[in-house]
Amino acid sequence: MPMDAYLKRMLGENEKIILATQRHWFVLLEQILVELIISAITIAVVTILLLAGGGPLVPVGYLLLIIPLVSLTRDVLVWANHKYIVTNLRVIQISGIINKNVIDSSLEKVNDVKMEQSVFGRIFNFGDIEVLTAAEMAINRFTRIGNPVRFKTAMLNAKVKLEDYNIEGVQPAQPAQADIPALIERLGDLRQRGLLTEEEFQAKKAALLAKL
DSSP states (O other): OOHHHHHHHHOOTTOOEEEEEEBOHHHHHHHHHHHHHHHHHHHHHHHHHHHTTOOTHHHHHHHHHHHHHHHHHHHHHHHHTOEEEEESSEEEEEEOSSSOEEEEEEGGGOOEEEEEOOHHHHHHTEEEEEEEOTTSOEEEEEEEEESHHHHHHHHHHHHHHHHHHHHTTOSSSOOOGGGHHHHHHHHHHHHHTTSSOHHHHHHHHHHHHTTO
């Protein structure tokens, strides 16, 4: 089943994909470099044998070429099927060619997102992302993904929009009064991180306090 079709079946009602990415192509290159070298050497040897008049070793060379090509194809499929997705409700990690392994984190439970990017990573646009809970414990780590800055920004923006959706009472179920102080505290945290302006914070805080 194609990845897109599999992913669409996983989406909930009113859930939309905001961003989908995968591990950087450097990761794939590391995995297939040995296979590429072996394939190139095998092709060179077979070519030399053919130019020299062939012989019984030519069919053996073709058979040996199958092994690295099969391994290379498998590595490409594993890399292509390892996806990182941000939706308007959660962050999803999907891996596996036939047997799928799915890990997802609800945006409501995400407290912060940490990014690590080396100088080399900044040049070639890859890095590591850690998704953290309120207890500052990493619940998921995405290593050497492509365009990590965009991925982190998409996550934080989706989280802010989800919190706006909950705070403004668009959902039929209104937040309980006991939850309002916690929501205000979360708004204060978003303001400190620069994701909300002072005016936006005060307006949303006033809207919450009006429900007490």
